[in-house]
Amino acid sequence: MNQPAHPGQLMKHSIEASGLSLTDAAKRLGVMRQTLSRVINGRISLSPEMAVRASKALCSTVEHWMRM
16 A cells, blocks of 8 residues: 655645745745755654644645645
8 A cells, every 4th residue: 555645745746836946935934945845855744833834825724734
């Protein structure tokens, strides 16, 4: 059975789909570029706070990010 995608992979796709660079996305999320890179690369988990930020910056819902 396939393992579900890490939320960071899905966040990367959302960022790319919105046409943002990693630097611009980090600014919108209010985090350091390095922190966003760690989430996207699966090195750290998506925190509830980051889920709230992602929902606002990437036009989605907190629930969308927390279900992952």
